[in-house]
Amino acid sequence: MRSMVRQAHHKKESHARLTGGRVSESTVRRLSLYYRGLSTFEREGYKTISSKDLAKEGRLTPAQVRKDLSFFGSFGTRGLGYPVKELKEKIARILGLNRTxxxxxxxxxxxxxxxxxxxxxxxxxxxxxxxxxxxxxxxxxxxxxxxxxxxxxxxxxxxxxxxxxxxxxxxxxxxxxxxxxxxxxxxxxxxxxxxxxxxxxxxxxxxxxxxxxxxxxxxxxxxxxxxxxxx
Amino acid sequence: MRSMVRQAHHKKESHARLTGGRVSESTVRRLSLYYRGLSTFEREGYKTISSKDLAKEGRLTPAQVRKDLSFFGSFGTRGLGYPVKELKEKIARILGLNRTxxxxxxxxxxxxxxxxxxxxxxxxxxxxxxxxxxxxxxxxxxxxxxxxxxxxxxxxxxxxxxxxxxxxxxxxxxxxxxxxxxxxxxxxxxxxxxxxxxxxxxxxxxxxxxxxxxxxxxxxxxxxxxxxxxx
DNA sequence: AATTGTGAAATTGTTCACAGCA
DNA sequence: TGCTGTGAACAATTTCACAATT
Missing domain, CATH: 3.40.50.720 (NAD(P)-binding Rossmann-like Domain)
Incomplete structure (x- = not known):
């Protein structure tokens, strides 16, 4: 389940552009869903979130959430999940929402x-x-x-x-x-x-x-x- | 190319429901596109239309048009194409547009x-x-x-x-x-x-x-x- | 113990290619 | 001859399953 425990995380560089990873149209659509979900979780005070919880925001599977995110980098911590704030910012950058x-x-x-x-x-x-x-x-x-x-x-x-x-x-x-x-x-x-x-x-x-x-x-x-x- | 020749056509019963054919979400979306395309062709006076011409209305392939339609029945005539008016009505029925x-x-x-x-x-x-x-x-x-x-x-x-x-x-x-x-x-x-x-x-x-x-x-x-x- | 990250397997969707028919 | 209808081949996407990590 969701964890409220604050957790330090280190992140790797985004690699989709480097590895030639394939990002489908539907992956982009789901990224928007994750972004909205993360905004909600952030507002509610969650510090980390699992792929399972993120998946519930849109009838998806945890594996799909992980696969989608893995196109762009390794944002999570094994055993713990993803840091809400950081992941949200990461997705904002991917979607071009960190600017006007x-x-x-x-x-x-x-x-x-x-x-x-x-x-x-x-x-x-x-x-x-x-x-x-x-x-x-x-x-x-x-x-x-x-x-x-x-x-x-x-x-x-x-x-x-x-x-x-x-x-x-x-x-x-x-x-x-x-x-x-x-x-x-x-x-x-x-x-x-x-x-x-x-x-x-x-x-x-x-x-x-x-x-x-x-x-x-x-x-x-x-x-x-x-x-x-x-x- | 498109033919303006009027042509008599016979049609079979729709069989998607009987054969257990799988109709994907994207097939339904494309059916809407075909419907719009057919409306245009009808307005322009075309009596029959090939899958090739219908495909142009949305960057699709002729094979995909035929495959999509084949889920619901055999509406065309080999060598000639599909009767515009009839196919439009058929799709209207499939999409539930033949009623209010x-x-x-x-x-x-x-x-x-x-x-x-x-x-x-x-x-x-x-x-x-x-x-x-x-x-x-x-x-x-x-x-x-x-x-x-x-x-x-x-x-x-x-x-x-x-x-x-x-x-x-x-x-x-x-x-x-x-x-x-x-x-x-x-x-x-x-x-x-x-x-x-x-x-x-x-x-x-x-x-x-x-x-x-x-x-x-x-x-x-x-x-x-x-x-x-x-x- | 929990959960990520990811190859491999399964599934789904698209295109090919050609037999069948007008 | 031209074009449909469709099984088979191929491609893309999703899910599985498990090693790796904290």
């Missing part, structure tokens, strides 16, 4: 507005610096303290403000054109909320959140309940 | 409001019938045409209105308590937007959308760019 990122958001509609107010973003270092829209009634006004620019000036403003990461909350019909502008400005990371497939060059990372697709998954489960389909 | 679902949404804040206005939901048969909040200023008022109830009455109202599916857009701190109420009302499907891990019984399907986690993935990619990590 300049974010721009395109499309100040319903979804866009909700994201501007989303408190998790600034907490994790994602600071929305610029907003863009194509609606003249919104352009050149402030929205919750952030200036709204004309989407026509997207590429130049992104460069000017050294934006690292763009969130797309535009209609599906506009998504590809806006993406092309974002890419032309040299931005390498895009989070897309438009319910459509968009194309980016290989060196640009694109992640898409499609809320309809999530509901479709649920309705699939409802329809297929009771059959021996494996999830 | 009664949805309730808990938490009429920023995210909740955005979801109420999300046009994809009603398009696919997900009708938000009830809203819940714990803010007296919102309770018993209309929000975009839908009545807001006190979250205290959650369980009884869910039963009364035969709600199939609940969307959670509440703060992380309230998520588990609300979930327990939802589960007690017999609802078997939950879409969670609260950035926290929640527990549900095995017979309840839970999907979580965590927007911070998506950004974390992007910042990971930015930080680890250029290293031979495989995604």
């Amino acid at each position: 990122w300049n974010v721009a958001l395109v499309g100040v509609g319903n979804v866009g507005s909700a994201l501007v107010s989303y408190k998790e973003f600034p907490k994790q270092g994602f600071n929305i610096k610029l907003l863009f829209d194509n609606d003249q009634r919104k352009i050149n006004k402030n929205h919750k303290g952030i200036q709204v620019f004309d989407v026509k000036d997207l590429a130049s403003k992104l460069k000017e403000h050294k934006i690292d990461l763009v969130i797309l909350a535009v209609p599906a019909s506009a998504a590809q054109a806006v993406t092309d502008d974002v890419v032309s400005a040299g931005v390498k990371s895009i989070l897309n909320f438009a319910p459509t497939h968009i194309k980016v060059p290989d060196d640009v990372t694109l992640r898409s959140v499609n809320m309809a697709m999530e509901l479709e998954h649920l309705s699939f489960s409802l329809v297929n309940k009771g059959y021996p389909l494996k999830f | 679902w009664n949805v309730a949404l808990v938490g009429v804040g920023n995210v909740g409001s955005a979801l109420v206005s999300y046009k994809e939901f009603p398009k696919q048969g997900f009708n938000i019938k009830l809203l819940f909040d714990n803010d007296q200023r919102k309770i018993n008022k209309n929000h975009k045409g839908i009545q807001v109830f006190d979250v205290k009455d959650l369980a009884s109202k869910l039963k009364e209105h035969k709600i199939d599916l609940v969307i959670l857009a509440v703060p992380a701190s309230a998520a588990q308590a609300v979930t327990d109420d939802v589960v007690s009302a017999g609802v078997k499907s939950i879409l969670n937007f609260a950035p926290t891990h929640i527990k549900v019984p095995d017979d309840v399907t839970l999907r979580s959308v965590n927007m911070a986690m998506e950004l974390e993935h992007l910042s990971f990619s930015l930080v680890n760019k250029g290293y031979p990590l495989k995604f």
Whole structure:
């Protein structure tokens, strides 16, 4: 079980980059889960934590937790577990959460507005610096303290403000054109909320959140309940 | 390439349920992609479509498209491809999109409001019938045409209105308590937007959308760019 | 005694390659 | 001929199981 005993730990250098270890997409997703779990355990005062306890934060196995972490280094102590604070900081570094990122958001509609107010973003270092829209009634006004620019000036403003990461909350019909502008400005990371497939060059990372697709998954489960389909 | 030639097709019964075929989570996700692709092709007037063309809608291989579809039946015609309209309807049935679902949404804040206005939901048969909040200023008022109830009455109202599916857009701190109420009302499907891990019984399907986690993935990619990590 | 770190085994998921059919 | 449907081969991921360590 969890231990409240404070414990000194030494750590080795991260080695995933050196050993050619393979880090899968799902490993990254689980790293985010561990990070959230560790934040909770830290708040509750735990000093060390076992892979078993960490696994409970997400229906995983202890072996998987250990395997995931082992891609990046040896952070634990045999017989004792992982030091909560240190492991949390280590994962923060791996995920790039030990710094701030300049974010721009395109499309100040319903979804866009909700994201501007989303408190998790600034907490994790994602600071929305610029907003863009194509609606003249919104352009050149402030929205919750952030200036709204004309989407026509997207590429130049992104460069000017050294934006690292763009969130797309535009209609599906506009998504590809806006993406092309974002890419032309040299931005390498895009989070897309438009319910459509968009194309980016290989060196640009694109992640898409499609809320309809999530509901479709649920309705699939409802329809297929009771059959021996494996999830 | 794509063919515009109309073609008569006969179809076999779906057999995934009979053969014990294994349908993975990713297969369901891809089914959603195919559905969207087929909608586009149908709009453009195509009558038949090959697995190759369908694969382009999402960086997949033709073999994967065929394998995915084969879990549910033989929908295509050798030498010709798949009939667009029929395949779309078939997938709609598999995903449970050939009917409507009664949805309730808990938490009429920023995210909740955005979801109420999300046009994809009603398009696919997900009708938000009830809203819940714990803010007296919102309770018993209309929000975009839908009545807001006190979250205290959650369980009884869910039963009364035969709600199939609940969307959670509440703060992380309230998520588990609300979930327990939802589960007690017999609802078997939950879409969670609260950035926290929640527990549900095995017979309840839970999907979580965590927007911070998506950004974390992007910042990971930015930080680890250029290293031979495989995604 | 407890728990990590990690090769090896098991499992799951993807791609290949080709027989079968229109 | 062209393209599906699918078993077999291959690849990736997860779990096992145990030596190593505190």
